[in-house]
Amino acid sequence: MFTLPSRQAAAAEASTSAPRTTSRVPTYGRRTSVACNASGSASREVTLLDYGAGNVRSVRNAIKKLGYTIRDVEKPSDLATADKLVFPGVGSYGQAMRILNQKGLVGPLKDYIASGRPFLGICLGLQLLFEGSEESGGCEGLGIIPGAVTQFDTSLGLPVPHIGWNNIAPTRGSALLDGVGDRRVYYVHSYRATPSAANSDWVLATTQYGGEYVAAVNRGSVSAVQFHPEKSGATGLDILAGFLHPEEAVAARHASSSSPSSSSSSSASHGPHGLAKxxxxxxxxxxxxxxxxxxxxxxxxxxxxxxxxxxxxxxxxxxxxxxxxxxxxxxxxxxxxxxxxxxxxxxxxxxxxxxxxxxxxxxxxxxxxxxxxxxxxxxxxxxxxxxxxxxxxxxxxxxxxxxxxxxxxxxxxxxxxxxxxxxxxxxxxxxxxxxxxxxxxxxxxxxAVVVSIDPRRVYVTDPAAVPHATVRTAKPGPNGEQYCWWQCTVKGGREGRDIGAxxxxxxxxxxxxxxxxxxxxxxxxxxxxxxxxxxxxxxxxxxxxxxxxxxxxxxxxxxxxxxxxxxxxxxxxxxxxxxxxxxxxxxxxxxxxxxxxxx
Known part of the structure; x- marks a missing residue:
């Protein structure tokens, strides 16, 4: 079982991973003037921390659609000059931390977050902010937010991974989510962080799936979301806009919600809350x-x-x-x-x-x-x-x-x-x-892995006659058979195999x-x-x-x-x-x- 390092040990490790002044450590999320260009106007450039572990093309496209250019992190020093940083974590926890360590990005990333410049983590980019995770056999994270990331409890009978569109429940106001309400966003994950007294000042929103877990965090200018805004349609683009240009985004949301032509977003119009089919x-x-x-x-x-x-x-x-x-x-x-x-x-x-x-x-x-x-x-x-x-x-x-x-x-x-x-x-x-x-x-x-199964129905008179899982069917076979199993096929259905669905x-x-x-x-x-x-x-x-x-x-x-x-x-x-x-x-x-x- 994964055991988190002590807070003191994590702090000691962090202090040796990169030089850091004591005055910067407590300032997580505090805004500075770094996010403005030479003319004093807000920068329209976003720095993207893409460590090469999966699909971030949609994140790029969403950012560009909102009117921003993208600069990639190619070396650790690029983080020092970033105005706005988006970290779309993709893949497994252990793989992500290995890559970040191999590329020398852990210390500079912690320093960036401590500087108070705008930061947005997505999915694994939220989980890595915590002290560690059960995933990958147990792995230490960045140690910025108290708490561990644990796997969903499959004994509750809910499918895991948690895949699909679920509601968000904001716990307080923020430019990131103000005006979004409880509209559904897209999740795809097997592990989650849970709210606690130790991280309550970070928790911005929660979601229910076999219990309450952390859907979004925020402190000052540091934000992260468990869901994928780039895959959450118009709602997701709204949320990304809330990070990139918060004042404009909130004003636009409120203007839209007060418009007579806007469609109702009440929960009644969307059926019951929870993971959508x-x-x-x-x-x-x-x-x-x-x-x-x-x-x-x-x-x-x-x-x-x-x-x-x-x-x-x-x-x-x-x-x-x-x-x-x-x-x-x-x-x-x-x-x-x-x-x-x-x-x-x-x-x-x-x-x-x-x-x-x-x-x-x-x-x-x-x-x-x-x-x-x-x-x-x-x-x-x-x-x-x-x-x-x-x-x-x-x-x-x-x-x-x-x-x-x-x-x-x-x-x-x-x-x-x-x-x-x-x-x-x-x-x-x-x-x-x-x-x-x-x-x-x-x-x-x-x-990230879907298996497509192509079976055909095979009728049998006696379930004991085959080594496959059978069911008593309400649709009897051509000779009145009461049982069936489903034979898996390959090659476009032309070849059957001796294995059931x-x-x-x-x-x-x-x-x-x-x-x-x-x-x-x-x-x-x-x-x-x-x-x-x-x-x-x-x-x-x-x-x-x-x-x-x-x-x-x-x-x-x-x-x-x-x-x-x-x-x-x-x-x-x-x-x-x-x-x-x-x-x-x-x-x-x-x-x-x-x-x-x-x-």
């Missing part, structure tokens, strides 16, 4: 004959599984005849963001597969989408270790890193996860660090996945609803969030899966692409069903 828009992306990426779905008539749905063989040469082009991915993703999607997922079904590192079109889609879409972006397709045709080898972490740098917040692993799970069970259920899931989650945190989900959770995207071959594109028995079985088997996919045809299907299963989110593609169902229609329906929803 997410509605995710998915885009299947492939190259057309001209080499452009388009969003596609196969026409029902050529569906390969015999149902009148949208399934397709991703390697099949359709020649432009069978594939329906539903739009360019960036424009479509931007439309979904504007319509209220809680997340956007890109599934790259292009048969490039030689080298993801040279998948320039998809990387460019992510770069451009992150300039217009301020909610989380997930990308799947080819996330694995590989060797290209020239003999160059890349680890799974290097492949994922390319996507993260281009704007992805999460990567989705498909067929390779099946191989990893089968190897895991063959070793007796022991992780060995060899899989892409383990390696990526170790560097970027488990919240429940067993696969348990294995990938043990290997470090932070979320399961649960498809269903039998229901894909049929529009008759999600496979509730499958979603329920998997969500009961794991403690990580489960995203229901395949089968949505109307708003009622979303409320049905949320009422009947433990799904944390529901995903749809074709019905949104074709405007058969609007995202706003789904959200409004969820409110009428008293399901926590972000509007």
């Amino acid at each position: 997410r509605v995710i828009a998915c885009l299947d992306v492939r190259s057309n004959d001209q080499g452009d990426l388009v969003v596609t779905k196969m026409l029902p008539a050529v569906c390969m599984y015999g149902t009148q749905g949208d399934q397709y063989d991703v390697r099949e040469k359709a020649g432009g005849r069978d594939v329906r082009n539903l739009g360019k991915p960036v424009e479509l993703a931007a439309r979904y963001f504007e319509e209220g999607a809680d997340e956007v997922a890109f599934l790259n079904i292009t048969g490039f597969r030689d080298c993801v590192m040279e998948d320039t079109p998809m990387l460019e889609v992510l770069r451009r989408a992150s300039e217009r879409v301020f909610v989380p972006l997930t990308v799947g397709g080819g996330i694995k270790a590989l060797t290209d045709s020239s003999g160059r080898s890349f680890s799974a972490v290097e492949v994922a890193a390319e996507y993260f740098r281009s704007g992805a917040d999460k990567v989705s692993i498909g067929s390779d996860a099946v191989d990893a799970a089968q190897a895991y069970y063959a070793r007796g259920g022991v992780p060995d660090g060899s899989t892409a899931i383990e390696q990526i989650s170790d560097v970027y945190g488990k919240q 429940v067993e696969l989900a348990k294995a990938v959770e043990a290997l470090g996945a932070g979320e399961v995207l649960l498809n269903c071959i039998d229901n894909d594109g049929v529009g008759k609803g999600f496979d509730l028995e499958l979603v329920d079985a998997v969500s009961r088997a794991v403690t990580i969030p489960v995203i229901a996919s395949s089968g949505a045809g109307c708003p009622q299907h979303f409320s049905e899966v949320f009422h009947s299963t433990g799904a944390a989110a529901a995903l749809a593609a074709g019905i949104f692409h074709r405007r058969e169902v609007g995202i706003e229609d789904v959200k409004k329906h969820l409110v009428t069903e008293n399901i926590p929803t972000r509007l």
Whole structure:
């Protein structure tokens, strides 16, 4: 168990890490004139502490959208000349502290915070301000705020990581949050700091998830938030503006809230408080004959599984005849963001597969989408270790890193996860660090890794006849079978493996996945609803969030899966692409069903 160093020991360590005068130590958060340029006007430059551990492109885009230029910290001395510093911590606690120490940034960072110049930490950038964390086997932090960061209690039955849109409850006034109210913001984390008497003068806002934890801190000009403002839509941009130009931001919020045309932000219009159920828009992306990426779905008539749905063989040469082009991915993703999607997922079904590192079109889609879409972006397709045709080898972490740098917040692993799970069970259920899931989650945190499961229903007359988890089904098989299990598939559904969806989900959770995207071959594109028995079985088997996919045809299907299963989110593609169902229609329906929803 992680034991925090004593406050005295932490103070002694801090005093030896960098020269510091005693007069500066107590001044955390005290504003000085440093934040003005030579002409006396507020600086429009922001210094970004990007230590290279994940996606900070969206932070950059959000800052630029608010009218600021960005200067990167390239060496420790850059912190001494910064006017405003944003620290978007990404990845795991131990990895972040190792990098900060290796780059000689710990002492200069503490000195900057002590100087009273404006500072904003994001997510891990908040957690690192505390004395230490249970994460990474126990690790010391910067020691600026009293208290330890601990893992959410999974015994409470709540999915962990805490992923999605939750309310904030400010404890006092501040330019950062004044006028924001309790609107939902986007979280993605497995560890949290808790309020205490020792850190009460720092706590600015809290959030409820299995108990109260710290959502934001502030003392003077030093602020940090556990959520991701750059991924929290208009509300997040509001909060960033509250840091960058507080007086203007607060005035604009109050003017907006008093406007007759402004929409109500009361909790009643958003359903009950707490973690919202997410509605995710998915885009299947492939190259057309001209080499452009388009969003596609196969026409029902050529569906390969015999149902009148949208399934397709991703390697099949359709020649432009069978594939329906539903739009360019960036424009479509931007439309979904504007319509209220809680997340956007890109599934790259292009048969490039030689080298993801040279998948320039998809990387460019992510770069451009992150300039217009301020909610989380997930990308799947080819996330694995590989060797290209020239003999160059890349680890799974290097492949994922390319996507993260281009704007992805999460990567989705498909067929390779099946191989990893089968190897895991063959070793007796022991992780060995060899899989892409383990390696990526170790560097970027488990919240960055999604596993996409593609199962099909298999009926049996006797559960004892198969070594897989079965359920008694309300939909008997063709010969009256009363039981079924779900066989996992690879290669676009063309090849089945002797492992069930429940067993696969348990294995990938043990290997470090932070979320399961649960498809269903039998229901894909049929529009008759999600496979509730499958979603329920998997969500009961794991403690990580489960995203229901395949089968949505109307708003009622979303409320049905949320009422009947433990799904944390529901995903749809074709019905949104074709405007058969609007995202706003789904959200409004969820409110009428008293399901926590972000509007």
